[in-house]
Amino acid sequence: xxxxxxxxxxxxxxxxxxxxxxxxxxxxxxxxxxxxxxxxxxxxxxxxxxxxxxxxxxxxxxxxxxxxxxxxxxxxxxxxxxxxxxxxxxxxxxxxxxxxxxxxxxxxxxxxxxxxxxxxxxxxxxxxxxxxxxxxxxxxxxxxxxxxxxxxxxxxxxxxxxxxxxxxxxxxxxxxxxxxxxxxxxxxxxxxxxxxxxxxxxxxxxxxxxxxxxxxxxxxxxxxxxxxxxxxxxxxxxxxxxxxxxxxxxxxxxxxxxxxxxxxxxxxxxxxxxxxxxxxxxx
Numbered sequence: 001x002x003x004x005x006x007x008x009x010x011x012x013x014x015x016x017x018x019x020x021x022x023x024x025x026x027x028x029x030x031x032x033x034x035x036x037x038x039x040x041x042x043x044x045x046x047x048x049x050x051x052x053x054x055x056x057x058x059x060x061x062x063x064x065x066x067x068x069x070x071x072x073x074x075x076x077x078x079x080x081x082x083x084x085x086x087x088x089x090x091x092x093x094x095x096x097x098x099x100x101x102x103x104x105x106x107x108x109x110x111x112x113x114x115x116x117x118x119x120x121x122x123x124x125x126x127x128x129x130x131x132x133x134x135x136x137x138x139x140x141x142x143x144x145x146x147x148x149x150x151x152x153x154x155x156x157x158x159x160x161x162x163x164x165x166x167x168x169x170x171x172x173x174x175x176x177x178x179x180x181x182x183x184x185x186x187x188x189x190x191x192x193x194x195x196x197x198x199x200x201x202x203x204x205x206x207x208x209x210x211x212x213x214x215x216x217x218x219x220x221x222x223x224x225x226x227x228x229x230x231x232x233x234x235x236x237x238x239x240x241x242x243x244x245x246x247x248x249x250x251x252x253x254x255x256x257x258x259x260x261x262x263x264x265x266x267x268x269x270x271x272x273x274x275x276x277x278x279x280x281x282x283x
Contacts, residue, residue: 005053017051020058020088024090026088029228030083037205038198038201041197043081045080048066052101060098062102065078072112076109077115078116082117137271138272167216167250170214170221177224181240206228210226215253225238226238226239233269235271
């Protein structure tokens with residue numbers, strides 16, 4: 001009989017959860033317990049942070065968000081509204097215990113499905129849809145010239161053009177300025193925009209792991225980016241720009257200068273995130 005017990009993360013147990021995440025090679029930034037607060041305060045979503053234990057020892061974690069959509073119905077997703085998530089477990093027994101618990105929880109809540117967004121496929125025996133998305137990550141070198149040489153030739157030329165345009169990067173953490181650029185960009189695409197409250201919650205919850213950079217051109221701010229730092233990785237996650245950014249190559253400047261800062265901080269992996277196969281971003 002299994003001696004692995006699964007239950008809900010209790011108040012005050014967040015440091016133990018985060019210590020397990022910090023020690024787990026498969027864990028991501030989106031497994032940190034602070035996202036429970038972000039989902040609650042920023043998006044008004046219910047969460048279920050499930051912990052597998054043997055005695056007093058944590059052997060697995062699974063953060064689940066209850067997502068309700070008029071279009072897609074009700075579901076439990078790890079991690080809801082984030083690109084990565086899923087089960088992080090010390091061994092197969094803990095992984096299977098968390099998978100069974102997620103199914104049982106989904107049945108109790110009456111959801112249509114439970115989704116685990118593992119970055120790499122895990123042996124949980126569920127239906128896999130590994131052909132929907134592709135993840136793009138690349139090593140960061142310690143020296144700037146080496147990173148620039150690793151950029152494809154055409155894009156490298158765009159980076160050099162951006163460096164000649166006297167662009168300035170503001171790192172003061174201006175969430176209002178970032179939000180204006182981000183919201184403008186998504187509105188132009190016809191995409192719904194999260195409330196500013198969500199980004200304020202992220203910044204307040206992860207003050208040492210988030211960075212807002214805003215690129216200024218001759219006439220003011222033209223592009224903004226919210227990036228996350230986790231272990232040896234940097235994730236440029238939310239970005240937006242106005243039309244004036246294009247001729248200035250402000251997007252190229254924004255990502256290139258992030259690479260430079262991240263390399264100086266000792267980050268060794270640049271995570272471009274995931275893109276749906278067959279889309280413009282993927283191509």
